[in-house]
Amino acid sequence: xxxxxxxxxxxxxxxxxxxxxxxxxxxxxxxxxxxxxxxxxxxxxxxxxxxxxxxxxxxxxxxxxxxxxxxxxxxxxxxxxxxxxxxxxxxxxxxxxxxxxxxxxxxxxxxxxxxxxxxxxxxxxxxxxxxxxxxxxxxxxxxxxxxxxxxxxxxxxxxxxxxxxxxxxxxxxxxxxxxxxxxxxxxxxxxxxxxxxxxxxxxxxxxxxxxxxxxxxxxxxxxxxxxxxxxxxxxxxxxxxxxxxxxxxxxxxxxxxxxxxxxxxxxxxxxxxxxxxxxxxxxxxxxxxxxxxxxxxxxxxxxxxxxxxxxxxxxxxxxxxxxxxxxxxxxxxxxxxxxxxxxxxxxxxxxxxxxxxxxxxxxxxxxxxxxxxxxxxxxxxxxxxxxxxxxxxxxxxxxxxxxxxxxxxxxxxxxxxxxxxxxxxxxxxxxxxxxxxxxxxxxxxxxxxxxxxxxxxxxxxxxxxxxxxxxxxxxxxxxxxxxxxxxxxxxxxxxxxxxxxxxxxxxxxxxxxxxxxxxxxxxxxxxxxxxxxxxxxxxxxxxxxxxxxxxxxxxxxxxxxxxxxxxxxxxxxxxxxxxxxxxxxxxxxxxxxxxxxxxxxxxxxxxxxxxxxxxxxxxxxxxxxxxxxxxxxxxxxxxxxxxxxxxxxxxxxxxxxxxxxxxxxxxxxxxxxxxxxxxxxxxxxxxxxxxxxxxxxxxxxxxxxxxxxxxxxxxxxxxxxx
Numbered sequence: 001x002x003x004x005x006x007x008x009x010x011x012x013x014x015x016x017x018x019x020x021x022x023x024x025x026x027x028x029x030x031x032x033x034x035x036x037x038x039x040x041x042x043x044x045x046x047x048x049x050x051x052x053x054x055x056x057x058x059x060x061x062x063x064x065x066x067x068x069x070x071x072x073x074x075x076x077x078x079x080x081x082x083x084x085x086x087x088x089x090x091x092x093x094x095x096x097x098x099x100x101x102x103x104x105x106x107x108x109x110x111x112x113x114x115x116x117x118x119x120x121x122x123x124x125x126x127x128x129x130x131x132x133x134x135x136x137x138x139x140x141x142x143x144x145x146x147x148x149x150x151x152x153x154x155x156x157x158x159x160x161x162x163x164x165x166x167x168x169x170x171x172x173x174x175x176x177x178x179x180x181x182x183x184x185x186x187x188x189x190x191x192x193x194x195x196x197x198x199x200x201x202x203x204x205x206x207x208x209x210x211x212x213x214x215x216x217x218x219x220x221x222x223x224x225x226x227x228x229x230x231x232x233x234x235x236x237x238x239x240x241x242x243x244x245x246x247x248x249x250x251x252x253x254x255x256x257x258x259x260x261x262x263x264x265x266x267x268x269x270x271x272x273x274x275x276x277x278x279x280x281x282x283x284x285x286x287x288x289x290x291x292x293x294x295x296x297x298x299x300x301x302x303x304x305x306x307x308x309x310x311x312x313x314x315x316x317x318x319x320x321x322x323x324x325x326x327x328x329x330x331x332x333x334x335x336x337x338x339x340x341x342x343x344x345x346x347x348x349x350x351x352x353x354x355x356x357x358x359x360x361x362x363x364x365x366x367x368x369x370x371x372x373x374x375x376x377x378x379x380x381x382x383x384x385x386x387x388x389x390x391x392x393x394x395x396x397x398x399x400x401x402x403x404x405x406x407x408x409x410x411x412x413x414x415x416x417x418x419x420x421x422x423x424x425x426x427x428x429x430x431x432x433x434x435x436x437x438x439x440x441x442x443x444x445x446x447x448x449x450x451x452x453x454x455x456x457x458x459x460x461x462x463x464x465x466x467x468x469x470x471x472x473x474x475x476x477x478x479x480x481x482x483x484x485x486x487x488x489x490x491x492x493x494x495x496x497x498x499x500x501x502x503x504x505x506x507x508x509x510x511x512x513x514x515x516x517x518x519x520x521x522x523x524x525x526x527x528x529x530x531x532x533x534x535x536x537x538x539x540x541x542x543x544x545x546x547x548x549x550x551x552x553x554x555x556x557x558x559x560x561x562x563x564x565x566x567x568x569x570x571x572x573x574x575x576x577x578x579x580x581x582x583x584x585x586x587x588x589x590x591x592x593x594x595x596x597x598x599x600x601x602x603x604x605x606x607x608x609x610x611x612x613x614x615x616x617x618x619x620x621x622x623x624x625x626x627x628x629x630x631x632x633x634x635x636x637x638x639x640x641x642x643x644x645x646x647x648x649x650x651x652x653x654x655x656x657x658x659x660x661x662x663x664x665x666x667x668x669x670x671x672x673x674x675x676x677x678x679x680x681x682x683x684x685x686x687x688x689x690x691x692x693x694x695x696x697x698x699x700x701x702x703x704x705x706x707x708x709x710x711x712x713x714x715x716x717x718x719x720x721x722x
Contacts, residue, residue, distance in 0.1 A: 097382040132226060143164060407556035417451070434452060570601060577719060610632075
């Protein structure tokens with residue numbers, strides 16, 4: 001059982017006190033609450049060992065470390081303890097740091113290590129960028145790629161104006177090894193180019209104005225980016241202008257290519273403003289040399305390759321003396337040699353990485369202690385790590401993982417450290433109670449100190465590190481084209497990142513979304529049984545996991561009951577009705593099918609779904625006395641430890657509502673409304689919560705205000721009765 005058991009048992013015992021609202025009883029109530037805390041937590045510790053489940057090795061109870069008895073951790077739905085995962089020992093962090101630095105300084109861009117093939121880069125090669133883009137566009141792109149392309153995968157790299165100018169000088173001085181053909185001196189006709197665009201069916205592969213195919217890039221912004229000369233050359237021979245691009249199925253004569261080029265260039269969005277053109281001296285090689293250094297130091301070559309910079313292959317593993325000579329090579333002076341003066345710790349780590357090609361196979365499962373909660377402190381970071389690798393804040397991850405961060409920061413996981421939770425903790429005097437709450441709401445040990453000190457960051461509950469970092473080792477989902485194998489040295493931003501398919505399995509979510517077998521139960525049913533419901537559903541047999549619905553394609557929105565689109569994909573509404581002409585008696589059957597969710601809907605006790613059926617007149621008004629309401633919910637009575645009712649819809653099941661009514665003379669419509677209230681339980685909870693301080697009352701009031709608008713209409717069906 002997770003920390004929620006202790007919290008809910010405490011709430012169970014304390015619930016009667018939440019209804020005292022008189023100020024005269026406040027001091028007396030506080031006194032009794034302290035007494036009950038002292039009595040409650042020793043009682044919890046006396047429970048069977050399996051009750052503790054996923055908690056830390058110790059709990060802070062009234063300032064005293066109490067070691068719970070050793071116990072096997074039970075997997076949801078099983079009766080056998082977990083066994084250690086078959087994962088090989090991980091290389092030391094010094095080796096990982098060295099591989100990070102080899103990638104960061106561009107070593108893996110210029111040199112091929114051993115007999116392995118260089119790993120593919122996520123960004124495009126930059127060899128032909130000088131021919132392809134205009135200096136004005138390059139200046140704007142380096143300043144902020146999201147201004148030009150809001151969905152850009154490239155992060156915002158902090159550069160001074162001088163550094164942007166130097167990098168631009170380097171990129172615009174690159175030569176792809178071939179010359180652009182000259183444009184013929186013919187007048188272009190953009191209107192004829194538009195007709196050619198339609199006749200050649202270019203939109204089957206390219207999007208224009210938001211419509212078209214996805215095989216090729218969108219073509220709306222070519223005018224602000226691409227030079228006419230390069231675009232003309234690309235239309236004539238795409239496989240030459242941009243190697244690796246398949247040729248078109250058609251051949252364009254000079255006039256056709258000119259007309260089509262002019263049409264595409266003029267499709268630039270109106271109002272696009274770019275800075276003045278950069279001007280460079282053709283003999284200013286020093287500026288370009290500085291630009292190369294800045295590009296390396298800013299990590300550009302972690303994502304982009306420059307084939308013209310290829311250096312000699314380096315046999316791996318290297319002897320100690322050989323590794324020294326390679327690292328010393330870039331301390332020498334010379335116009336063609338980049339000079340690097342590595343810190344002693346960085347040099348030592350890179351030296352180690354050049355001598356050791358040890359890698360790890362992809363583990364099938366995570367280490368057995370991966371979900372030891374709270375997550376133990378990360379410990380000291382290797383000195384060779386870059387600032388981004390040292391920082392556990394999500395904003396550090398956002399420097400590269402822009403899309404994932406943008407999705408996460410608006411998710412319920414980000415807001416798990418919410419005002420409603422903090423309002424219950426600010427007056428709490430027992431650190432053990434606080435730790436139990438934060439075990440899943442803010443699982444990093446580093447977060448515990450910030451919360452207790454009041455120095456926490458709002459909306460930073462379950463962060464990137466909570467799922468992806470353990471002891472400064474990075475874990476993530478396996479990608480078929482980027483797997484680590486023992487015969488391949490790839491380096492990478494995170495060094496020896498552990499890639500495992502466990503991140504795509506439902507068991508990954510269970511530690512915080514499933515009570516253990518001995519967890520808190522009402523009438524024999526676990527309070528939290530989401531993973532158990534999934535395991536017993538048809539979705540489990542079809543290998544449709546939690547991530548299939550809540551994180552499709554690796555998205556980090558992690559939507560659920562609060563999102564109307566997500567719920568509408570899971571449920572279907574079906575209405576059958578029959579009206580007797582003789583008696584004017586109406587019978588209607590309302591069915592809600594759970595076809596999409598792999599668990600009960602709703603799975604928790606906090607939401608409620610209201611199904612309302614009523615008769616209406618010709619204007620759509622509800623006829624008095626005809627409205628009937630039913631609730632889809634699991635409702636419990638905490639302080640009586642019993643379940644009041646459970647009308648939830650299991651996975652693959654259906655919910656039924658039989659509506660019967662004598663039809664009034666003016667009744668012409670049958671209306672069915674399905675309304676979802678994701679925070680139904682918390683409304684009365686926040687209204688009755690007895691805050692002991694102004695800060696607590698303010699937070700609880702803020703939490704109550706946040707859920708006022710959370711209900712939404714899921715379905716509305718209106719049937720004309722004939």
